Amino acid sequence: MGGDLRIAGVADADARGGDLGGKELIGGASDALHDLGPTPVELPFPFLAGFGGAAAAIRDTLVGVLSTGMNAATRVLVLANRTADSDELLRQLLARHAQSPITVTMLAPAVWEVEDPHGGRESALRRLRAANRQLRAGGIEASCVIGDPDPMSAFEAEWSRGQHDEIVVSTLPNYLSKWLRVDLPRRIQRAAAGVPVVHVVASEAATPVS
DSSP states (O other): OTTOEEEESOOSTTOOEEEETTEEEESOHHHHHHHHOOOOOOOOOGGGGGGGGGHHHHHHHHHHHHHHHHTOSEEEEEEOSTTTTOHHHHHHHHHHHHHSOEEEEEEEEOOOOTTOTTTTHHHHHHHHHHHHHHHHHTTOEEEEEEEOSSHHHHHHHHHTTOOOSEEEEEEOOTTTOHHHHTTHHHHHHHHTTTSOEEEEEOOOOOOOOO
16 A cells, blocks of 8 residues: 555644655554554553452453453444545444444545646545544544545555455445446445445535635
8 A cells, every 4th residue: 555645633734744654644643553553551450459460360351351342443444535524424424423333444545636736635635634523523533544546446455454344435426426437336345245335425515715
């Protein structure tokens, strides 16, 4: 996935960036750790002092139980670009989160756009930042990735990481969507056989006037 731009925990347009492992991370230290995976956690259990030699084993069991609880959220991969910050997609994700907790990875292919001199990356970045703010305001932990311009290639690169349980594909309506012309939702469903795939039809969010 060389060259992909992974945005972990984007809070606003002033988030800090740094180079790490070939990917640009934007966000604070805690967000970077989230992107890299779990790290050892030291938890204070002062009541174990009276358990003598058994304290270490009990501590490890407690840490395991707590870690399982923290990692219980279903991991949802969302493939979207022009609809990434749409009301329809946000409602779908909030409704899913209300059923049981989810964490979201927003994947936006860097599709070329006339108004974007950076090959579509700036437009995708703007939408991902807006989507990230909306999801976090709704209590959903989110990270974001800018992927290959080809949506199927972007999906395959991210899916190969093996870190997702469900998939949401968000497109424009049929008469506007290039992704629907190439049957992208069904292609993804075939590529991820056995995994729930939801197709959301959404409208493009209005671009704020600056």
